[in-house]
Amino acid sequence: MNEELYLIPRRKKGILHFIFSRTGIVLLFVAVQIAIFYSLYNWFTDYFKWFSAFQLVFSIGMVFYLFNDTMDYSAKLTWLFLIMIFPFPSTIFLWYTKKNIGHRLVKERSREMITETKQYLKQNEQTITKPEIVDSAMDDLCRYLNRSGCFPLYENTEVRYFPLGDDMFVTLLEELKKAEKFIFLEYFIVNEGHMWGSILKILADKAAEGVDVRLMYDGMCEVSLLPHNYPEKLKKAGISCKPVAPITPFISTHYNYRDHRKILVIDGRVAFNGGVNLSDEYINIGSRFGHWKDTAVMLEGEAVQSFTLMFLQMWNMTEHEPVWEPAHTSVQAKNDGFVMPYCDCPLDGEKVGESVYIDILYRAKTYVHIMTPYLILDNELETALKYAAQRGVDVKIILPGIPDKKSAYALAKTHYQSLTGAGVGIYEYAPGFVHAKVFVSDDEKAVVGTINLDYRSLYHHFECATYLYKTKCISDIETDFQNTLSKCRKVDGESIKHEKLFYKLLGSIIKVIAPLM
Known part of the structure; x- marks a missing residue:
């Protein structure tokens, strides 16, 4: 090519x-x-x-x-x-x-896609009625999630955790080369450079072999990163491509809802999910904010079906005649606990991402450890964090030590006093920027995905994540958290008191409009 x-x-x-x-x-x-x-x-x-x-x-x-x-x-x-x-x-x-001027048709189309596809993935009742699932209330969480979508709880799925985007990238290239039927990619950011260039070369080679290769990226990429005619360029290489919510010259609330998801599905056999976009800084090449700490998971087995369907739901939003490929997989994966991929749609009135996080906080017995790049909380989430800490749960949050956005950094600091006063441990990653979105609790539950602890992720973005229960990699996630914690500086009363005046003023000024940012 x-x-x-x-x-x-x-x-x-x-x-x-x-x-x-x-x-x-x-x-x-x-x-x-x-x-x-x-x-x-x-x-x-x-x-x-x-x-x-x-x-x-x-x-x-x-x-x-x-x-x-x-x-x-x-x-x-x-x-x-x-x-x-x-x-x-x-x-x-x-x-x-x-x-929602300019967005009503998208909202109606989204409902159609969800309604039309609920029949494709059925919950295995034997899985959801197992004693350990009922005792842990995972069956309740699954039923809640399925009110707005189609998110079964799976067994027979192997999960591998990547503590860095650098690690994920190596495995991702290996898996792409194995593709035989289709490759579906949906990312918030696609940007030129070594990472995307390496991936794109494999995609083009696979397309030439007859593999169905499709790419979606958020429409904001057209403004800052990719040329407007990029889909036409990729079409020459046999790759189907479309931006989600492209920017047009007309004012619309449509632009408020961005596609922040990161999904890669190969043959319905393997799926990748996490915080890693397709840009060099995510694999620590040319990062302007020190060491870039990100995470991801790779699923192999039955749970991949959910990510296949999520991709197709978004892809078919703009198709006149939607085609739904079979989401089943014949992969014989080992039983590695329970896995539940899910997504959050800003158009259905449900705060799915926030509700899952709050559920973990309220049910935690020993600890909840969190990594997030942003901390712009609403009342409910801040209350849940404080309540967990006040009843004796070890709640720790790792945030960036070098911010990518000064306004978000300043807003995060407005929560420090309240959270630390309730016993929540706040830590800043000294080597650089944390982009990971991770919850891990009690050595048995974890979430790895795209959902930040900020208003945009919790209210305005299309998001997705992987919920893990009693999978082997949960110990790897907690180990990674502790390793990352050892490189952090702890926030305490003295550091809050001596915070830079710039951040104190900026945070107090823009906090009044935080929900609109």
Whole structure:
């Protein structure tokens, strides 16, 4: 395969290139729409004599509306603050986001996909009624998850844990070379470089052999990383490709819901899931934030079916005639505990990712150990963390020591005082950036996936994760946590007191709008 097809040339960064690029044109159209809305607002203000009184009455009505709305209380406080400062524009913006303009069709299509595919994966009743599952309340969790999707609890699945993206990458390349039927990839970030170039070369070779190769990436990649015509380029190599929620010149709440999932399925035999995107920093090449700590799992066996179906549900969202390949696998995997892949959709009103985390915290007996890049908590999750610690559970959270986003870093620090005061241990990874999303508890439960402890992951993104119960690799996950902990600095009263003034001020200022970030 020609090298030009699997290594993307870096685009020029000059101002003229940006102005006349697709991104520049999109931003221009968006700016024009904002200017039109602003002009209409000024026109109403100047033309109607009683506009101020109307605005006041309208704002009071919106306050009553907010108090009776079902949204999270942290979000309510944010909207109340905005309405107090900018009454009429804020109420219009709230109405706009609640109406989901430009996103209703996607929401309806998502429901259709879930309804149409629930029949494909059935829960094995013998698995869910086993004494150890009933005693641990895993059957309750499984039933909850299946209210909004199709997430069976599986046996006969082997799980391998990777403590670094570097480790996962080596195995991923080996597994890709074994593909015979299909390769499905769905990632938040795809970026040029050694990692993606190495993967893409294998994908092109496999496509030439007749393997069905499909790639999805989040539409934001088109703005910052990949050219707009990238799907056409890959089509020349026999690879089907599409962006999810591509950016267009028209304002829409559609852009608020990003595809943050990381799924790779090979032949319905093997699946990869975790925090690792397809970009060099995830394998510690060229990281700007010190050592990049990330994690992933590889599944082999029956549970791979769920990730196959998750991919196809997203792929078929934009297909006129959806085709559902058989999700079954003939792999004879050893019985390695219980595995339950699941996803979280921002369109169904269910906070699946947060609910699973809270379930672990409330049922923990000895410890809950967490790795997350961001800590932007709502009331429910912060209460669950504090309650677990206050009843004697060893709750520890590892966060980045070198942040990728100063605003997120500052917001995380606004929770330090409250959490440490309740007995939660907070640690910062001194060598660099933690991008892992891991919960491990009591040597028997763990979650590895894409779901951060922040508003965007818990409320606004398409996410996925792998729930593990009594699998052998749980000991590997806890060992990795302890190894990572040994490289961390502990947050205590003194470090909080002497925190940089910049982060204290930034955190306190932007915390009022944290649910909108």
